[in-house]
Amino acid sequence: MMDRRRFLTVGAIALAAGLGLSAPAAAQESVKIGLILPMTGPFASTGRQVEAGARLYMSKHGDTVAGRKIELLLKDDAGTPDQTKRTAQEMVVNDKVSFLAGFGLTPLAFATAPISTQAKVPTIVMAAATSSITEKSPFIARTSFTLPQASVIIGEWAAENGIKKVVTLVSDYAPGADAQKWFASAFTENGGEIVEEIQVPLRNPDFAPFLQRVKDASPDAVFVFVPSGAGAAFMKQFRDRGLGEAGIRLIGTGDVVDDDILNDMGEAALGTVTAHHYSVAHDSPENDAFVKAFKAANDGMRPNFMGVAGYDGMALIYQALEKTGGDTDGEKVMEAIKGLAWTSPRGPISIDPKTRDIVQNMYIREVKSVDGELYNVEQETFEAVKDPAKEG
Ligand code: DHB
Numbered sequence: 001m002m003d004r005r006r007f008l009t010v011g012a013i014a015l016a017a018g019l020g021l022s023a024p025a026a027a028q029e030s031v032k033i034g035l036i037l038p039m040t041g042p043f044a045s046t047g048r049q050v051e052a053g054a055r056l057y058m059s060k061h062g063d064t065v066a067g068r069k070i071e072l073l074l075k076d077d078a079g080t081p082d083q084t085k086r087t088a089q090e091m092v093v094n095d096k097v098s099f100l101a102g103f104g105l106t107p108l109a110f111a112t113a114p115i116s117t118q119a120k121v122p123t124i125v126m127a128a129a130t131s132s133i134t135e136k137s138p139f140i141a142r143t144s145f146t147l148p149q150a151s152v153i154i155g156e157w158a159a160e161n162g163i164k165k166v167v168t169l170v171s172d173y174a175p176g177a178d179a180q181k182w183f184a185s186a187f188t189e190n191g192g193e194i195v196e197e198i199q200v201p202l203r204n205p206d207f208a209p210f211l212q213r214v215k216d217a218s219p220d221a222v223f224v225f226v227p228s229g230a231g232a233a234f235m236k237q238f239r240d241r242g243l244g245e246a247g248i249r250l251i252g253t254g255d256v257v258d259d260d261i262l263n264d265m266g267e268a269a270l271g272t273v274t275a276h277h278y279s280v281a282h283d284s285p286e287n288d289a290f291v292k293a294f295k296a297a298n299d300g301m302r303p304n305f306m307g308v309a310g311y312d313g314m315a316l317i318y319q320a321l322e323k324t325g326g327d328t329d330g331e332k333v334m335e336a337i338k339g340l341a342w343t344s345p346r347g348p349i350s351i352d353p354k355t356r357d358i359v360q361n362m363y364i365r366e367v368k369s370v371d372g373e374l375y376n377v378e379q380e381t382f383e384a385v386k387d388p389a390k391e392g
Contacts, residue, residue: 030069031098031328033317034091036112037127038079038104042203045229045260046104046306047076050126052298053310054101057318060293065318066326073097079104081111088112092119098328099124101313104306105227106130106174113137120330122320122337126313127228127306130174131389134357139330141337141356143312143349145277145305146387147178147225150253153275153362153382155186158221158251165195165219166251169210171226172199179225179253182388187223195219205230207237215246224252228306231256232265239268249273254376257367260304262374269374272367277360278305278346281375290345305346312344316351348384355390 035054037047051074063070073095077084084103091097092115100116101124103109109128113136116123125133125142134140158166166187170176176199184194196217200210205226214222222243226234234256238244250256254276257269280291280302290311294303303311316337321328323336334356341350347361362385365376 030071031065031321031326032071032073032091032095033099033101034088034095034097035072035074035102036077036084036087036091036100036108037074037102038108039074039076041078041080043079043104043227043229046127046227047102048301049228049260049304049306050102050104050310050313052294052301053303053307053312054126054314056290056294056297057311057314059297061314061318065321066324068321068326070318077104077108079108081107084108085111085115088115092121097121098333099317101317102126103128106133109133109140110136110174113140116140122330122333124313124316126309128175130178131387132174134355138356139334141316141334141351142358143316144309145358145360146389147175147253148182148389149277149360149362149385149387150275151179151182151225152186152388153364153385154223154251154253154273155183155192156190157273157275157364157380158223159187159190159192163192163220163249163251165193166221166223167196167198167214167217167219168194168223169198169200169214170224171202171205171230173202175227176225178389183223200226202227205233207234208241211237211241211243214248215241215243218246219248221249221251224250224256226256228255228258228304229261231258232261235265235268239266244268254278254305254365257376258304258306259302259376260307262367262376263302265374269367270369273364274376275362275364276305276376277362278308279363279365279376279378280304281370281377282346282363283378284345284347286343287345303345308345312346312349315342315344316340347381350384352386355387357387357390359384359386361385
């Protein structure tokens, strides 16, 4: 069978010959990466961060890998799955992209997975974090994180640090379900008790009535997962309802205190303890350089965990192409991706060859004021954590 790529190559060489170009010049055509992100709508902060991270990687490492020019094609999906899917289709068929990348929310990654499989196009998930995403296609790999990775760590920490009763409050979609389930199992297995489970709408949530329910249950702590960007509205309601004064601690995955918006949350955020894979305050030479360059290129914007995952997503693509010598065949690229390992601004990371998911350090962090700014200050490190949902 003559596949599409082979056909295209033959066609391109014929065309090049007609134009008087040499065949090697045709073989050097650029590698296109279709970056699909929510650049508008309620999750635009995720798009802005991932794009900034990806562009920073390219500006630091050049736009040529293994002799091939890299071209980033950015499209806005406004955070709606139908649009993500249609855009992915167009990019594969019309633009002939060799990679798909981005995916600001889980439903957007789910919508694209069948296209990745059919077209055999390596698809790099740089934001979405439901565990099962990488199981939806053998052509998906991930540079963000999984909710179980973070939720198990904070569940164990809570049980070991005097917290006995918890209300869980999560956004009502797949990553929220992952967070709830894996936090609850780690916490209860270590002696904790879940007194209530609350789901809040993903879009335009009014947290006030839900936080009143938390207050009425008077737990030791509320465990929270909301997607990146939603933390500011949550924190405002947490303060306005006086949960802190009522002695209810705030714990969660790091999404609720994302570094992009943390500084504007004010005193209510102080003392929040979360588990996550990236803090802008991470102490390493790689992170110092990353944060400085990121801020310089983006009007002083702080990178958050989405920014670092965009940066690392491009690092993954560059390294995979180095390994294949610039060959973009989907199966060869996926083989090259498996087992890649490098030092990210977040710490050491690798791609699990079995699951194509990220293996990384997880940190327990507490929000503190340092030199007049709020930071997630890392206190404890758990090394090389795999996605717990895929172990065993
Ligand atoms: C997802 C989105 C987020 O913004 C986040 O912080 C975590 C997970 C998601 O939809 O998978």
